[in-house]
Amino acid sequence: xxxxxxxxxxxxxxxxxxxxxxxxxxxxxxxxxxxxxxxxxxxxxxxxxxxxxxxxxxxxxxxxxxxxxxxxxxxxxxxxxxxxxxxxxxxxxxxxxxxxxxxxxxxxxxxxxxxxxxxxxxxxxxxxxxxxxxxxxxxxxxxxxxxxxxxxxxxxxxxxxxxxxxxxxxxxxxxxxxxxxxxxxxxxxxxxxxxxxxxxxxxxxxxxxxxxxxxxxxxxxxxxxxxxxxxxxxxxxxxxxxxxxxxxxxxxxxxxxxxxxxxxxxxxxxxxxxxxxxxxxxxxxxxxxxx
Amino acid sequence: xxxxxxxxxxxxxxxxxxxxxxxxxxxxxxxxxxxxxxxxxxxxxxxxxxxxxxxxxxxxxxxxxxxxxxxxxxxxxxxxxxxxxxxxxxxxxxxxxxxxxxxxxxxxxxxxxxxxxxxxxxxxxxxxxxxxxxxxxxxxxxxxxxxxxxxxxxxxxxxxxxxxxxxxxxxxxxxxxxxxxxxxxxxxxxxxxxxxxxxxxxxxxxxxxxxxxxxxxxxxxxxxxxxxxxxxxxxxxxxxxxxxxxxxxxxxxxxxxxxxxxxxxxxxxxxxxxxxxxxxxxxxxxxxxxxxxxxxxxxxxxxxxxxxxxxxxxxxxxxxxxxxxxxx
Numbered sequence: 095x096x097x098x099x100x101x102x103x104x105x106x107x108x109x110x111x112x113x114x115x116x117x118x119x120x121x122x123x124x125x126x127x128x129x130x131x132x133x134x135x136x137x138x139x140x141x142x143x144x145x146x147x148x149x150x151x152x153x154x155x156x157x158x159x160x161x162x163x164x165x166x167x168x169x170x171x172x173x174x175x176x177x178x179x180x181x182x183x184x185x186x187x188x189x190x191x192x193x194x195x196x197x198x199x200x201x202x203x204x205x206x207x208x209x210x211x212x213x214x215x216x217x218x219x220x221x222x223x224x225x226x227x228x229x230x231x232x233x234x235x236x237x238x239x240x241x242x243x244x245x246x247x248x249x250x251x252x253x254x255x256x257x258x259x260x261x262x263x264x265x266x267x268x269x270x271x272x273x274x275x276x277x278x279x280x281x282x283x284x285x286x287x288x289x290x291x292x293x294x295x296x297x298x299x300x301x302x303x304x305x306x307x308x309x310x311x312x313x314x315x316x317x318x319x320x321x322x323x324x325x326x327x328x329x330x331x332x333x334x335x336x337x338x339x340x341x342x343x344x345x346x347x348x349x350x351x352x353x354x355x356x357x358x359x360x361x362x363x364x365x366x367x368x369x370x371x372x373x374x375x376x377x378x379x380x381x382x383x384x385x
Numbered sequence: 386x387x388x389x390x391x392x393x394x395x396x397x398x399x400x401x402x403x404x405x406x407x408x409x410x411x412x413x414x415x416x417x418x419x420x421x422x423x424x425x426x427x428x429x430x431x432x433x434x435x436x437x438x439x440x441x442x443x444x445x446x447x448x449x450x451x452x453x454x455x456x457x458x459x460x461x462x463x464x465x466x467x468x469x470x471x472x473x474x475x476x477x478x479x480x481x482x483x484x485x486x487x488x489x490x491x492x493x494x495x496x497x498x499x500x501x502x503x504x505x506x507x508x509x510x511x512x513x514x515x516x517x518x519x520x521x522x523x524x525x526x527x528x529x530x531x532x533x534x535x536x537x538x539x540x541x542x543x544x545x546x547x548x549x550x551x552x553x554x555x556x557x558x559x560x561x562x563x564x565x566x567x568x569x570x571x572x573x574x575x576x577x578x579x580x581x582x583x584x585x586x587x588x589x590x591x592x593x594x595x596x597x598x599x600x601x602x603x604x605x606x607x608x609x610x611x612x613x614x615x616x617x618x619x620x621x622x623x624x625x626x627x628x629x630x631x632x633x634x635x636x637x638x639x640x641x642x643x644x645x646x647x648x649x650x651x652x653x654x655x656x657x658x659x660x661x662x663x664x665x666x667x668x669x670x671x672x673x674x675x676x677x678x679x680x681x682x683x684x685x686x687x688x689x690x691x692x693x694x695x696x697x698x699x700x701x702x703x704x705x706x707x708x709x710x711x712x713x
Binding site: 185194210 | 436483484486487489490491493494495497498499501502505506509619620623626627630671672673674675676677678679680681682684685686689
C-alpha cells in the first residue's frame with residue numbers, strides 16, 4: 095500500500111484538530127464530574143449551542159468570528175449557570191444517575207429545538223479572512239485554520255490547567271472535589287464554586303463549538319456524535335486527571351486520523367475499539383484512580 | 386408472586402379486550418413489543434442499579450438478525466424470535482464482559498460507546514440495507530403451523546409473549562437470584578462480604594436482559610415488517626430509559642405503562658399536527674423530541690419513582706398510616 099506523504103500529513107492534522115475538540119470536551123467533562131459528580135450528557139448540546147451562537151451572532155448582528163470566540167462561551171456559560179442554579183442543584187445528594195438522566199433529557203430537548211428551527215441540513219460558517227489559505231511548512235502545506243485551531247485549543251487547555259493547578263480558585267476547586275463539606279466549613283462558598291465550575295465546563299464546550307463551526311458544518315446533531323466519542327476518550331483516560339484528559343484526547347484524535355489513512359472502514363469505530371482494548375488490559379483506564 | 390398473577394391477569398383482560406375498543410392492533414402490538422423491550426431494560430437497570438445506555442444495540446441487532454432469518458431463510462416465527470434472543474445474549478455477553486469492569490457512570494458511558502460501535506457497524510454492513518433498512522419482513526408461521534399474517538392472530542401471540550415476559554421476569558426478581566441482585570444494588574460491598582460473586586451476578590442479569598431485548602427487537606421486526614437504523618441508534622436507548630423512568634424503574638408494571646405512554650405521546654403529537662393558538666400556529670408533529678426531552682427533565686426533577694412507583698408509595702403510605710392508627 096502506497097500512501098502519499100501529503101495524504102498522511104493531511105489526515106494527521108485533521109486528527110490533531112479532532113483531538114483538540116476531544117481534549118476541550120473531556121476537560122470540561124472532567125472538571126464538572128469532579129465537583130458536581132455528574133456526567134454532563136448535555137455537553138455535546140452545549141458544544142452545538144456554541145457553534146450556533148457564533149452562526150446566529152454573525153447572521154443576526156454581524157458579530158464576527160473573533161468576538162464570537164469570546165461571546166459564545168460567555169452566553170452558553172451563563173445559560174449553563176442558570177441550568178445548574180435552577181435544576182441541577184435540586185438533584186444534589188441523589189444517585190449520580192439522575193444528573194446524567196436530567197442532562198440527557200436536556201440534550202434531547204435542545205437538539206430537538208434546533209432541529210425544529212434549522213432543519214437537519216448543516217449550515218456553513220465561513221473561515222475568517224485572516225485565517226484562510228495555507229501555511230507552507232516546507233515539507234507540507236497546512237491549512238492556516240487548522241493550525242489556528244490547534245494553537246488556540248492548546249492555549250486554552252494549558253490556561254485551564256494553570257487555573258486549576260496554580261491559582262487560588264483552582265485550589266478551592268480541587269479541595270472541593272476531595273471534600274466539599276470540609277471546604278464549606280472553612281468558609282468557602284461551595285455552591286457558588288459548583289455553579290461557576292459548571293459554567294466553565296460549558297464555556298469550554300462552547301469554545302470548541304465556535305472553533306469547529308468553520309471546519310464542520312453547524313448542525314443540530316453535531317454535538318451528540320462527538321460526545322459519544324468523547325465518552326470513550328474519558329473511559330480510556332479516566333476523569334481523575336486534567337493533564338490526562340488533554341493528552342488522551344489529543345492522542346486519540348491523531349490515532350483516529352491515522353486509521354482514516356490506513357484502514358478507512360474502521361475510522362469511525364477506532365476509538366471504541368481502543369476503549370475495549372484498554373478495558374481488557376487496564377480496567378481502571380490509563381490515568382484512572384477509581385475507588 | 387401473588388402480585389405477579391394479579392398483574393398478569395390484569396394485562397390479559399385489558400389486552401384481550403383492547404382490539405375491540407377501536408384501537409388498532411398494529412398500534413397495540415407496537416406498544417407491547419416496546420413494553421417487552423422496557424421490561425428487559427428494567428430487569429437490569431431497575432434491579433441491578435447500573436444504567437445501560439446500550440440496550441438499543443441488543444434490540445436493533447435482534448430485529449436485524451431475526452428479521453433477516455425469517456425473510457431470507459423462511460424460518461418459523463418462534464425460531465426467528467430465538468435467533469433475536471441469541472443475538473441479544475451474545476452481544477450482551479460481549480458488552481457485559483467489558484462494561485462490568487467499571488462501575489457507576491463509567492458503566493453507562495461504556496455501554497453507550499459500544500452501542501455506537503454497533504450502530505456504525507450496521508451503517509456499513511451489507512445485510513442491514515443501510516438507510517432503507519430491512520423491509521417487508523414476513524411474520525411467518527408459528528411452529529410452522531399457525532399463520533400470523535393476520536393482525537389479530539399476531540396480536541394475541543404478542544400479548545401472550547408480553548404476559549410471559551412479565552411472569553418470567555417477576556419470577557426471576559422474586560427468586561433468590563433477584564434478591565441477590567437487589568442486595569448488590571443496595572449495598573455492593575456488603576454483598577461481596579457475604580461471599581456472593583457480584584460480578585457474575587451482574588453479568589448474568591445483563592445477558593438475560595440483553596437476550597430479552599433482542600427477542601423484543603425481532604418481535605417488533607415481525608410486527609411492523611421493518612428493521613432499521615433507528616432501532617440501533619442511541620436515541621432508542623434513550624427512549625427505553627424514558628419508558629422505564631416515566632413508568633417507574635424497578636416496578637413490575639412501570640415499563641408497560643411507560644411504553645404505552647411514550648408510544649401514545651409520539652403518535653398523538655404526530656397526528657395532532659398543527660395547533661393554532663390565536664395568531665400563533667404550532668406544528669406539533671415536529672416537536673416530538675422537544676416534548677420527550679422536557680418530559681425526561683420533569684420526571685427526573687419531580688417524580689423520580691415514575692407513575693407506578695409514585696402510586697405504589699401512596700398506597701404504602703396509606704397502609705402504614707392505617708396500621709399506625711390501629712396500633713394506637
